[in-house]
Amino acid sequence: PSAPVLLSSTFGRDWVTYGVAVRGNVAYLAKGKTVQIVDVSNPRKPATLGRYDEAFNALDIVVAGDHAYVADGPLGLLILDVSDPGNPRWAGSFDTEGFARNILLKENLAIIGDAQGGLLMLDVSVPGRPEPVGRFDTGGAAAGLTVVGNHLYVTAEEDGLIVIDISDPARPRRIGSCDTPGAARGVQVQGNLAYVADDHAGLQVVDVSSTAPLRFLPPFRSASGAVHLFLEGAAGQRATIQRTADFNAWETWRQVVLPQGPLEIIDPAETSARRFYRAVGH
Known part of the structure; x- marks a missing residue:
């Protein structure tokens, strides 16, 4: 590992390669308008087996069974039948209504990250008829995805x-977050640690062992009448504190980032009469 050596490379008229998936001795390349299938049984002499030249903007690719699933930019999800690597054929598609940037599979669930912000989850148990299951708004662009169990x-x-x-793809829910100093581009998880490619901020290592939900510890009212709240959750998690006087209209009150240990939040006496509070994770 300390001295990697380049054995070979493969180029073509469409030389920009964005994504790769490997299964056995075959590599599948997402190359903009092309999906290229390459025999890598001899790593010193990769050989093209087949091509599909009708993609629009293939950016990422995963392979399962006889099918390749491609994040195809503004056209959404492209599904190819690759049972014959020399003749990949269209098998299905789904317009995600955004810009499909990356994709991963969890059994029969395809999860597509959108460059404009959000996730789309599709049931691909029948590859020719992908069906939408759920959506999740990530706020920023979904630049990188990885899955461990149901997380x-x-x-x-x-x-x-x-x-x-x-765990319920129809109702995905945020259970934690960490605001990194740069622009988080990619992530891999090993054990309790997430390794984040964070643009100009380099590599960020995040402890993800705790994904406990936000919760308030018992508050108290000081002699001045101010209410002291204590919010607990994962370090680095962002939350919006809301308050209400009647449980009907909730006011957005504070935006916070949780430290290690409980965060104290003080509501002054002049504004805290008959207030109720809740925290919403980001």
């Missing part, structure tokens, strides 16, 4: 790292 880790550029529970 989806999303890098959302200026919005940092977001952790989403997808």
Whole structure:
């Protein structure tokens, strides 16, 4: 590992390669208007097996069974039948109504990250008829995706790292986040650590062992009448504190980033009479 050596490379008229998937001795390349399939059984002499030249802007690709799933930019999801690597054929598609930037698979669930902000989850159990299951608004662009169990880790550029529970794909829910100093572009998770490619800020290593939901500890009212609130959650998680006097109209009151340990928030006496509070994670 300390001395990697380049063995070979493959180029073509469409030399820009954005994404790659490898299964066995075959590599699948997302190359803009082309999906190229390459035999890499001899790593010193990769050989093209087949091409699909009708993609629009293939940016990312994953392969499962006899199908390749492609994030195809403004055209959304492209599904190819690659049972014959020498003759890849169109098998299905789905217009995501955004800009499909990346994709991953979790069993029969395709999760597509959108460059304009958000996730789309599709049931691809029948590849020719993908069906929408759920959506999630990430705020910033969904630049990178990785999944561990039922936790989806999303890098959302200026919005940092977001952790989403997808145990029910129809109702994905945010369970944690960490605002990184740069623009979070990509993520990989190993054990309790997330490794985030953070643009100009380099590599950020985030402890994701705690994805506990936000919760208030018991508050108290000081002699001055001010209410002292204590909010607990994962360090680095962002939250909006809302308050109400009647449980009908909730006012957005504070935007906070949680430190290690509980965060104290003080509502002064002149504004805290008959107030109720809740925290919403970002």
